[in-house]
Amino acid sequence: MILPILWMLTVALKGPSAVFEVPPKLLPHEFHFKNFIDGPKVIHFPRLLLNSLVITGLSVIGGVMTSMMAGYALARLRFPGRKVWFYVFVGSMLLPPVVGIIPLFQLFKDIGWYDTWLPLIVPAFLGGNPLFIFLARQYFLSIPHSIDEAAKVDGAGHARIFFSVMLPITKPAWITMSILAFQMSWNDYLNPLIYLYSSQKWPLSVGMASFVTQFAGQTPDWNLYMATNLLYMLPPLIVFFVAQRYFIQGLSALGTVNQR
Amino acid sequence: MKRWIRCAGVLLSAGGLLATAACGGSSGKQSDGKVTVTLMTWESAATNKAIDQALTGFHDPNITVKRVDTPNGNYSDKLAALTQAKKLPDLFWCGNDTEQQYTSQGLLTDWASRLSGSGDFGASSFVSSTMKNWKTADGKIGGVPSLLNTYGIWYDIDAFKAAGITVPAAGWTWDQMFDAAAKLHAKGAKYGLVADALASTDGPFSLSTYALSAGGKPFADNVHQPTRTTIDATYTEGVSKVVAGIKSGAIAPPGYDISNQQGLFAAGQIPMLWSGQWFAAGFLTDKPKIKYGFAPLPQVTKPATLYDAVGICTPSYTQNADATFKVLKYLDSTVWTKVLPDSPVAAPAYLSAQNAYFGALDKAGQTSVAATVKAGLNTPTTIGVRFTTQWASQSNDLITAYWPDILNGKKPLSDLQTMTDKINDVIKNNS
Numbered sequence: 001m002i003l004p005i006l007w008m009l010t011v012a013l014k015g016p017s018a019v020f021e022v023p024p025k026l027l028p029h030e031f032h033f034k035n036f037i038d039g040p041k042v043i044h045f046p047r048l049l050l051n052s053l054v055i056t057g058l059s060v061i062g063g064v065m066t067s068m069m070a071g072y073a074l075a076r077l078r079f080p081g082r083k084v085w086f087y088v089f090v091g092s093m094l095l096p097p098v099v100g101i102i103p104l105f106q107l108f109k110d111i112g113w114y115d116t117w118l119p120l121i122v123p124a125f126l127g128g129n130p131l132f133i134f135l136a137r138q139y140f141l142s143i144p145h146s147i148d149e150a151a152k153v154d155g156a157g158h159a160r161i162f163f164s165v166m167l168p169i170t171k172p173a174w175i176t177m178s179i180l181a182f183q184m185s186w187n188d189y190l191n192p193l194i195y196l197y198s199s200q201k202w203p204l205s206v207g208m209a210s211f212v213t214q215f216a217g218q219t220p221d222w223n224l225y226m227a228t229n230l231l232y233m234l235p236p237l238i239v240f241f242v243a244q245r246y247f248i249q250g251l252s253a254l255g256t257v258n259q260r
Numbered sequence: 261m262k263r264w265i266r267c268a269g270v271l272l273s274a275g276g277l278l279a280t281a282a283c284g285g286s287s288g289k290q291s292d293g294k295v296t297v298t299l300m301t302w303e304s305a306a307t308n309k310a311i312d313q314a315l316t317g318f319h320d321p322n323i324t325v326k327r328v329d330t331p332n333g334n335y336s337d338k339l340a341a342l343t344q345a346k347k348l349p350d351l352f353w354c355g356n357d358t359e360q361q362y363t364s365q366g367l368l369t370d371w372a373s374r375l376s377g378s379g380d381f382g383a384s385s386f387v388s389s390t391m392k393n394w395k396t397a398d399g400k401i402g403g404v405p406s407l408l409n410t411y412g413i414w415y416d417i418d419a420f421k422a423a424g425i426t427v428p429a430a431g432w433t434w435d436q437m438f439d440a441a442a443k444l445h446a447k448g449a450k451y452g453l454v455a456d457a458l459a460s461t462d463g464p465f466s467l468s469t470y471a472l473s474a475g476g477k478p479f480a481d482n483v484h485q486p487t488r489t490t491i492d493a494t495y496t497e498g499v500s501k502v503v504a505g506i507k508s509g510a511i512a513p514p515g516y517d518i519s520n521q522q523g524l525f526a527a528g529q530i531p532m533l534w535s536g537q538w539f540a541a542g543f544l545t546d547k548p549k550i551k552y553g554f555a556p557l558p559q560v561t562k563p564a565t566l567y568d569a570v571g572i573c574t575p576s577y578t579q580n581a582d583a584t585f586k587v588l589k590y591l592d593s594t595v596w597t598k599v600l601p602d603s604p605v606a607a608p609a610y611l612s613a614q615n616a617y618f619g620a621l622d623k624a625g626q627t628s629v630a631a632t633v634k635a636g637l638n639t640p641t642t643i644g645v646r647f648t649t650q651w652a653s654q655s656n657d658l659i660t661a662y663w664p665d666i667l668n669g670k671k672p673l674s675d676l677q678t679m680t681d682k683i684n685d686v687i688k689n690n691s
Contacts, residue, residue, distance in 0.1 A: 020523040042305050109345050194341035199329035209331030
């Protein structure tokens with residue numbers, strides 16, 4: 001992991017022709033720190049950063065909140081068809097996401113959501129991530145039922161139990177989900193590419209693709225690309241390092257599920 | 261916890277407001293009768309900037325030209341989404357394949373009547389082979405060609421001198437190319453010739469230049485409306501020579517990573533490279549360490565080359581065809597004359613705009629590139645680089661299943677016939 005990031009850093013500091021030196025040199029002859037200013041300028045970085053933060057922030061809140069609620073219901077509530085719903089959620093994980101692209105595109109276009117952020121955010125609020133529902137359910141199953149019962153004795157309803165009792169003790173689970181959801185939404189390229197027409201609404205992932213060209217005669221500015229890419233990578237890295245303790249806890253706790 | 265929920269609520273409301281913000285984007289007629297013509301390219305930020313600058317020279321009080329940004333990566337996906345949403349800009353960069361497919365589906369404005377005649381923007385003012393290729397079977401022209409690619413052989417002059425070989429020039433033969441590749445390999449080059457155009461799924465089409473040059477039949481009788489593919493004796497002879505070259509190590513095998521072939525050539529690591537004229541633009545900025553030249557594709561008895569063009573298309577629902585055509589005309593005739601001098605990437609299809617391209621090459625001392633591009637444009641015998649049909653991916657699958665193994669010697673040459681029989685079935689099923 002360290003070597004690719006080091007390589008990115010060295011390319012980001014090189015001049016445009018030094019990037020193509022054969023054999024490649026790890027250390028640049030001259031340090032072009034200006035790449036970190038010129039690169040972001042090419043794609044209007046601050047505006048796209050704000051777009052990415054809003055889209056990702058809302059997706060994370062929506063995805064994690066609804067998954068936790070659905071997971072709680074599947075693990076703690078007794079209602080008819082509970083297992084069927086669980087199997088439907090788990091089964092939908094087997095569907096490749098690409099299968100839904102055309103029908104969803106048609107749907108969002110027909111309801112007037114084309115060229116808005118809604119297709120990128122609203123599905124998260126509708127339990128759009130079955131993996132998170134599965135993870136949440138498994139985590140809730142590992143919590144002893146005596147805790148709910150004690151809360152019920154004190155007069156708490158499900159909403160109170162969920163928000164005041166369950167959320168604090170499932171912190172590692174929803175922080176893990178938040179990290180994963182952040183990463184997925186931050187790096188999502190295809191959905192914003194197809195749903196957003198106006199470049200003012202692009203997130204950074206789409207803006208980054210403006211550096212790379214697949215067409216004849218155009219040599220990408222790899223140094224500017226790498227400099228901007230390092231800045232693009234920073235938020236997920238910060239999120240991961242800040243919350244990594246919970247991430248490890250969340251993943252390891254899934255291995256100690258107490259099925260009831 | 262309450263504070264957390266309140267914060268989330270505020271965030272949700274703010275984001276919701278932002279997310280539901282209405283979109284602009286679409287072009288059309290404004291209330292004062294003025295028209296906005298939208299334009300989308302697949303160019304880099306630098307080239308787009310040059311195009312924007314050139315478009316400032318377009319003066320029509322009733323027309324505003326607005327370029328719509330799109331990332332260069334995944335242009336075809338973006339195009340597919342815009343087509344589905346009926347949001348295609350009035351003018352968008354397109355390949356010959358897109359133009360043929362979209363026109364046959366009625367998705368593009370037919371410019372045939374506006375291009376007829378011998379006016380200053382009639383069909384005769386373009387390179388003749390391009391107009392022929394951009395016309396559909398029923399005579400429609402859904403887009404106007406803009407730039408033409410010419411294929412040839414980039415060679416490292418010093419490597420050729422060191423191996424005691426005469427550098428390639430117009431009229432050189434396939435046997436001379438194979439011989440040079442063997443000698444360059446023997447002199448220490450990893451491969452004497454890197455020719456992805458022969459080894460990839462475009463290979464069967466590229467090798468048609470051998471058969472055509474020898475008086476034989478090309479792989480496909482037509483890349484737009486093919487009726488059959490053929491493997492004749494001359495074609496098989498050409499393939500057998502490539503197979504021998506790959507076996508000896510003189511030619512790079514299928515699967516060779518070409519992602520940095522331009523850099524490797526510029527660094528003297530590839531002495532002979534089959535590619536297009538577009539490297540010239542990159543070499544002006546990246547300055548190769550070697551002395552290099554660009555020669556036409558080799559021949560057997562007469563010249564034969566590949567045809568490849570890109571252009572500008574217009575959706576059928578453009579709101580003001582007159583205004584759109586005016587901008588299209590300006591793009592093809594004038595914009596390239598302002599953009600290409602700084603980045604001579606390809607020859608314009610519009611004949612009067614070609615001086616700017618060749619002038620830029622001459623000024624940069626790229627005389628062999630200019631000569632080879634001119635030779636390519638004047639070669640009467642051409643074959644398209646690949647099928648432009650909607651079912652092309654089906655034939656590509658078959659080519660992928662047979663062609664690399666045949667070139668690598670893992671399958672016999674007789675399997676060429678099996679491959680073409682199967683492709684002919686695909687053609688038959690789709691016709």
